[in-house]
Amino acid sequence: MKIDKNEKPRSFQDIIMRLNQYWSSNGCAILQPYDMEVGAGTFHPATTLRALGPKPWSVAYVQSCRRPTDGRYGENPNRLQHYYQYQVLIKPSPEQLQELYLGSLEAIGINMNVHDIRFVEDDWESPTLGAWGLGWEVWCDGMEVSQFTYFQQIGGHDCNPVSGELTYGLERLAMYVLGSDHVMDMPFNDPDSPTKLKYRDIFFQTEQEYSRWNFDIADTEVLLKNFLDAEKQCVNILNQEELDKTTGKKIIMVHPAYDQCIKASHFFNLLDARGVISVTERQAYIARVRKLTKLCADSFLSTEAGGAAE
């Protein structure tokens, strides 16, 4: 498929495919979404873990994200408890990353001659990931369409070299490009196809269901127990001996442990949406997840992918 800049994308999936095409042609490996509930594309181990260590890395992928507190029963024009992010991570960050990024906007049909694109200061911080970076919110005509970050630290470790991370809020961006006023009215597939599907056809009912569940029904006692279990298991996994008895090789199980960390984070988000976490407790929970991330980051750096010598 070749991108014709003059031909505007016609559907949500068209935009995703164009981004894949664009970043693929700029050298990224196109990964698939991580198969777990995460609050942001940054949680994908291809970002959180791979931004650590000295090895060059260059990936792009779609990630579905869950933000239970943002649920609006499908009524709000652009707030959803489940939505998609498009994530790009390149290590070390190339010199022309801003220009590369602007090229991707053109690839999805944003004409720089009629739009106002702005890089507005944003100090990105993820307390649960023990991570921070500097960069911008990118605004298109006053709307935040991407997050652009130079990672400085993850899991408490300095990033060296520094990765450049781009995160596109896909729904908002697509609504903008496709001219939809309400996310639910956006064409998901080709509007001329025999089975036209709008975003509403796919996600309206699920937004209602999850909003109700997130806010009123999710069993907080169960969630609390889930959180504790995940926390315990994460630590347990990392406490195992490095030597695997079956193969006789050193196998540090960073990714399985990190999965538990992701789970703990999601259970915390659900508890938060249920409104059962007080202000002081909130900080304590975040600190507990951060501790898990840090353990995983520490371990990752002692693996081959993390740049440790065999």
Added chain:
Amino acid sequence: MPDLLLELFSEEMPADAQVPASDNLKKYITDGFINESVSYANAASFSTPQRLCVVIEGLAAISEKKVESKRGPKVDAPRRAVEGFASSVNLKIGDLKIKEEEKGKYYFAELHQPVSRVEDLASKIVKDAILNLGWRKSMRWGNSQIKWVRPLRSILCVMTFEDRSEIVSMNIGDIKASNETCGHRFMCPDKFTVDSFECYQDKLRKSYVILDPIERAEIIWTDASNLAFSHGLRVIKDDNLLNEVSALVEWPSVLMGEISNKYLDLPSELLQTSMKVHQKFFSLVNDKNKKIEKFITVANVICDDNGQTIIKGNQKVLDARLADGKFFFENDLKIAKEGGSSWMANLNDVVFHGKLGSLSDRVVRINRLALKLAPYFEIENEKICKAVNFSKTDLCSQMVYEFPELQGVMGKYYAEAAGYDNEIALAILEHYQPQGPSDKLPSQPLSVILALADKIDLLSCFWSIDEKPTGSKDPYALRRAAIGVIRLILNSGVNINLQEILSDKVVNFDVPKDEIIHFLHERLKVLFRDRGDRYDVIEACLNASESNDLVLLEEKINALGSFLSTDNGIKLLKGFKRANNILVAEEKKDGVIYELDPELKYMKNSYEKNLFKAINKIQPEIKKELKKKNFEAVLLKTTKLLGPIDDFFIEVKVNDESQITRRNRLCLLNSVKNICSTFCDLTLIQDITSQIDN
């Protein structure tokens, strides 16, 4: 006279960092030249989102001759030592100078520093300035070895002479300085070379970059005002927003947009805050109905379609924002209409401070304080309790969760919805006032009670757990609270006793009341000095008597200040000082204090008798005035002593041969001192001579 031009071109810098960074850069560079004895005529700095620029005009072409004098051995030192010194500075003994110093004659070597060409110095000076520039937060990128606020892309550094221009060569990280830069990111991104500041500024303008942030702000303000005016509206002035927006664009283009009808009835504060905080929009108000009806946004580009797409886009974003705002507001109103009871319950769960309990605990404390204040303002207890109990509920609302700066503002709307009267609703809005030395004060007594109680609780709380402001650190804004207490009390003119009003205990912690009062006095000194009061006058009134009543304290300061600005006041002060000086000297000599009442029977001179009588005559009058707290009158009465005091010092010798007479006269001087010091300690007033010096 060469000029220096420097441009640091980077990826977009934070708006609030640009101007301070360019100013610092200018300072470091000019300091660098001065340290190398290179003079210059003018220096200026400019900035845009991507550029820091410093230009220095009229630099001296070479550094001034500098002579350094180096001291060697004494003239009578062994010859070998002298030879050693001479050869260490590459001179012959005959070239050394001899100079006389306090401890004898020494050899001196006069070393002429080599003069340097400015272009040779510039490279190091500029490089040092760049590397020393500090940022609130800096970062690395890619494989960079240096840190900068955002990735640094290029450096332009050119020195312009009358007949030529030169690149000032330097390397920062991987970047090599050049004479190249580029224009506007979108409208004219091509590279171009420059050879002088005029050429630079001119080419930038042609490439859609206005270098001067002040010029950009002026363009924005003028265009916005005109656009608003042509629609019968007015831009709400907001200098912080104007400066921020000016730092977000290189080529400002002012556009006006519409707010959907369905949001026009939202509280105007909500509209304004939402537009400013999230979108950096200016609000346009219709002065006829006080409503905000449109907005101004500032784009960074001129577009093929006159900005129609941009306006539409911005409107859409605003719509979504306001949809959220309306959603929150309406949800909140539902809760408010039921009396806000769920918020009140939530206040129990919101921790105010780990050691100081929840927000509900704080409300209980504020209530207690407010009731103590009630009698001073003659407001019924019931009304106060109602207002206090509702005063913090908006902190649990969704709206204030989204926009913390709307605390109090939303409280007022919710109080109205809950059925409280206007007085209570207004008190909830105003109880956060004043926010500083010049912020507006509450407009009615009930608000003043709440505002005072709120701030007194803050001070009591944090002093009780020893979390006081230190140096520049004041995380709980206690200085602001203290200034608030002072202004509220003084403005209402109510004679509140601070000792009685401060809490004794918070939770289980004792409140160090004296420390807080001392802190309030310190703030008051600053406040009064800033409004032009004399420091010594404030001190004189503060130190003479207990000053738990700030209103009285202010009256004393005013009275003494204006008294000392009159001729009679200065004369009286002179007499007082003379009496006091003699008294202090003699008391020191004798090791006694002369505090007995002088007695007429020991007086042998009519002048001392006159003074004595004059004192006795005004004594009861002064007492009367003091009782009435009429401090100006008190001071005025003392001027009746002027003649008798003058005569006394001319005609009477205090140190009489008779000890009885002498002591009696010293006691008389003590009476003079006392009658002048009924409410202020005049010894703290600066001498008249030193005042003239000032």
